[in-house]
Each structure stands twice: as C-alpha cells, then as structure tokens.
Amino acid sequence: DTAVSQTPKYLVTQMGNDKSIKCEQNLGHDTMYWYKQDSKKFLKIMFSYNNKELIINETVPNRFSPKSPDKAHLNLHINSLELGDSAVYFCASSQYLNTIYFGEGSWLTVV
Amino acid sequence: GENVEQHPSTLSVQEGDSAVIKCTYSDSASNYFPWYKQELGKRPQLIIDIRSNVGEKKDQRIAVTLNKTAKHFSLHITETQPEDSAVYFCAAAPALQGAQKLVFGQGTRLTINP
Numbered sequence: 001d002t003a004v005s006q007t008p009k010y011l012v013t014q015m016g017n018d019k020s021i022k023c024e025q026n027l028g029h030d031t032m033y034w035y036k037q038d039s040k041k042f043l044k045i046m047f048s049y050n051n052k053e054l055i056i057n058e059t060v061p062n063r064f065s066p067k068s069p070d071k072a073h074l075n076l077h078i079n080s081l082e083l084g085d086s087a088v089y090f091c092a093s094s095q096y097l098n099t100i101y102f103g104e105g106s107w108l109t110v111v
Numbered sequence: 112g113e114n115v116e117q118h119p120s121t122l123s124v125q126e127g128d129s130a131v132i133k134c135t136y137s138d139s140a141s142n143y144f145p146w147y148k149q150e151l152g153k154r155p156q157l158i159i160d161i162r163s164n165v166g167e168k169k170d171q172r173i174a175v176t177l178n179k180t181a182k183h184f185s186l187h188i189t190e191t192q193p194e195d196s197a198v199y200f201c202a203a204a205p206a207l208q209g210a211q212k213l214v215f216g217q218g219t220r221l222t223i224n225p
Contacts, residue, residue, distance in 0.1 A: 041198055043155065043215040056212065090154060099145065100213060102154040 003027050004103035006091040012109045013081055020077045021106045023091030031055075032074040033100065034066060035090040043090075049074055050096075081110045113138040115203050117216025125224050130191055132219045134201035135183040141203040144177060144184050145213070149198045158199075159186070188221075196223045 006023040013019050025032060033056075034046040047066045048056035054066070063079045074091060091103040114137040124130045136144075142163035147155035161168045161175045161184065168175050172191075177184040188195055201216040 041149075041218045041220075043200060043218070045213065048212075099157050099160065102156070104154050 004091055004093055004101050006089075006103040006106050008106060009104060010107045010109075012111060015081055015083060015110055017081050018077070018079045019081060019108070020075055021089055021091070021108075022073070022075045023103060024073050025091075025093040025101075025103075026072065027093055027095070027101065029093040029095045029101075030071055031094045031096060032068065032071070033092040033094075034074065034076050035092060035102070037088040037090060037105075039087070047074075047076075078108075083110050086110045113141055113203055113205065113212070113214040115201060115214050115216040117201050117219055119219060120217060121220045121222070123222045123224060124191055126191055126193060128191055130188045130195070130221055130223075132186045132199055132201070132221070133183060134185070134203075134216050135181075136203040136214075137182065138203070138205055139179075139182065140205045143204040143213075144175070145202050145204075146175060146186050147200045147202065147215075149200065149218075151197070155200060191223045193223050193225060196221060 004025045031050045033048045037043050046060045049068045051071050052068045065077045068074045086109050088105045090105050092100045094100045117134045145160035146158050148158045149155040159170050159173050159175050161177050172189045174187040198218045198220050200218050202213045204213045
C-alpha cells in the first residue's frame, strides 16, 4: 500500500538513449511533482502538475518531458540522455497547498 | 523568486546533546516552512512544519522556531540519538502556491557520535 510509487528504482543506461520513469500515487492528491537530487544532495523541483495540468516548469532542458495521463500518474520521459542527467529523481504528490510526500526515488546513472 | 539558505552544511554532535540547524529565506510572502529528514538511500520525509501564524512548534524532541521579521527559521533536536543521523532539509513556500512552489535549502548532514 505504498503511497507514492515510482519505477524503476535503478536505471543504468548509455549516453544518447531515451528512458522513462513512471510514478503513481494512491493518496487521492491533486498535485504531483518531479524533483531532481544531484550528487551534492540539492533537491530541485523540475515539474509540477495539478489535476493533469502543468503548473510549474522550471528551467529544465526540453529533453525532459513529463506526461500526466490522469491525476494519479505522472511519468517522466528523458530523450538523448547525457552524463549530467545522472541523479536521483523523486516523484512526489500533495493535496493542493499541503504536505509533499515523496516516492522512493529512481537512481539514474548515465554511462 | 524565493531563495533559501541553510547552515551549517555538516553538523556533528555527541549523542544526548542538542542540534540546531538554521535557515533564512528571501520572500516575505512565504508562510509555510516544512523540515524534511532524508536517511541514506531513502526518500525525504516530513518531520515537522510550521506556518507563519505561529512562532514555535514542538513535537517530542523536535521543535521549529520562526522569526518572520528576520526571515529565518530553525530546527532544534534535543537529546539526540544515533537514529537522528541523516540529511535535513528546510524549505519555504509562498502563501498562494504553498507546497506547489516549495524551495528547499541545501541540506545539513547531521552525524550523531555515540
């Protein structure tokens, strides 16, 4: 009964490949997010969706494309992966202005 | 936009002592200030939060204080235990956007020495 689940947990891929990370929440929240945590542990928001509508799109290369088929799912697709994309990607959700709950994280390594 | 500065970046204390982590924020419109704890290899988890209508909030060994005039807030952990070792993040969010526009500090790696 995991609240925010994301797959895969670990992903090792070569430069130039395209990959996707999937996220689902069963908390009934209306807002979902993607955060990136780099090797120095900085947590930075990438995207935020509210009821399937994109509301925050920070300065992220357009190789990153989020997709929200419904308000319980938010997937992240990354094209033409680069070495600098290696990081932990956290999906999260919240109910409007309230507490953010994070998923377990997806460890992406680009070689 | 909001900018959150967190200090220190690393903190080492003896078990049983207190630990204090401080954050400053730039946007006077911010009114929601959560603290997250991230254990090694795990996800960040909320441990306590405070809204701008109160100056202090306590939950057992953890307390958070807020000074809106000075735009800073602090996390206090008393009687520290080895399981308190983790990275702690403060964050700030503006009133109208709340968690949707949460900005995190750089994190503090807290080590409790037995």
